[in-house]
Amino acid sequence: MQYKATVFEFTSYKYEPAKKRVVFNYKTHFKGIEPITWTEIVILPKTVKLVGSPTPHQFENLLESLHIILGISYWKFHCAPKIKMPYNLSKQEADFWNIVYKKGLGEFFYRNNLDPKISPLFPYKKSDAFRVIPRRFPRNSVTPTNILVGVGGGKDSIVSAELLKEHGINFNSFSVETNNSSHLIGNIAKTIGKKHLKIRRFLDPQVFQNHNYNGH
Numbered sequence: 001m002q003y004k005a006t007v008f009e010f011t012s013y014k015y016e017p018a019k020k021r022v023v024f025n026y027k028t029h030f031k032g033i034e035p036i037t038w039t040e041i042v043i044l045p046k047t048v049k050l051v052g053s054p055t056p057h058q059f060e061n062l063l064e065s066l067h068i069i070l071g072i073s074y075w076k077f078h079c080a081p082k083i084k085m086p087y088n089l090s091k092q093e094a095d096f097w098n099i100v101y102k103k104g105l106g107e108f109f110y111r112n113n114l115d116p117k118i119s120p121l122f123p124y125k126k127s128d129a130f131r132v133i134p135r136r137f138p139r140n141s142v143t144p145t146n147i148l149v150g151v152g153g154g155k156d157s158i159v160s161a162e163l164l165k166e167h168g169i170n171f172n173s174f175s176v177e178t179n180n181s182s183h184l185i186g187n188i189a190k191t192i193g194k195k196h197l198k199i200r201r202f203l204d205p206q207v208f209q210n211h212n213y214n215g216h
Contacts, residue, residue, distance in 0.1 A: 002212045003030045005078035008120065010085040011037075013067045020044045024067050026074045036206065038074045042066070043200035045174075068097055068122075073203065075101070075120065076108055077211035083120045094124035111215045147171040151192070153184045161192045176201055 007029040014023045026038040048059060064087050089097070102119035109116045149164065151157045151173050164171050174197040175185050189196040 003033050003078075005029065005080035005212070006031050007082045007084050008071070008075045008078075008080035010067055010071055010083075010087070012086065013063055015048075015063060017047045017049075020047050022063060022066070024070055026071055028074065028078050028080060030078075036078075038204040038206065040070055040073075040204055041202040042070075043202070045197040045199060069100065072101060072104065073207065076105060076215075077207075077213060079114070079118055079213060081118065081120060083122050085123065089122060089124045091124045091126070094122040097122045108213070108215045112213045114213070148197070149173045149192075149194075151175045151185050151189050151196070153182060153188065158188060158192070161194070172197060174199065179203060 005028050009027040009029065011025040011027050013025065016023065020043060022042045022044070024040045024042070026040075028036045028038070030036075068085075068087075098119070098121055101122075102116055105119065106116065108114075109119075147164065147169065149157055149160050149171050152175065157173070161171070161173065172195045173189050173192050175182075175189065176199045177185075178201045
């Protein structure tokens with residue numbers, strides 16, 4: 001039996017530097033039954049030191065944005081028509097996330113025979129006077145010493161790494177490991193031969209249960 005979802009809530013997140021992890025919490029509300037709570041954990045390769053950092057607010061903004069994008073994995077199971085969140089988005093930010101969810105789930109909508117118009121609209125404040133720190137990182141902060149090459153197991157990461165080596169540009173590689181480790185990614189990172197940063201992502205165990213809708 002399918003239950004109608006009413007609200008998808010981005011409830012909270014918590015950065016735990018001692019454990020090098022961030023815990024992201026969500027909740028799907030339904031009509032007539034108890035809500036489903038979801039928790040996703042992201043393990044960072046190292047602790048981010050906020051004390052003395054010139055941009056601590058940017059790190060917080062980054063985690064807020066990460067909270068929103070990771071939520072797409074849980075929203076799509078029941079496709080609640082309304083979004084609730086603790087963040088004050090500007091209209092520009094809300095429009096951005098509207099596009100990310102609607103366009104990013106294009107194949108999901110098609111395979112489940114759903115109208116893309118059911119994609120949720122993110123709430124926003126009409127005035128962005130509250131925005132003290134912009135939710136972006138300055139482009140001029142990128143230098144050849146902090147370039148990262150993502151390793152996903154395909155040829156693109158290998159080609160990118162070899163081109164950077166060819167031009168004498170220093171870089172590090174990184175990967176995102178979801179639930180289980182990948183020997184393929186590990187071997188590619190080893191072959192590239194640069195310092196490798198691994199982010200570990202643990203999905204809520206309930207994702208492997210049956211839901212109203214499934215698919216990528």
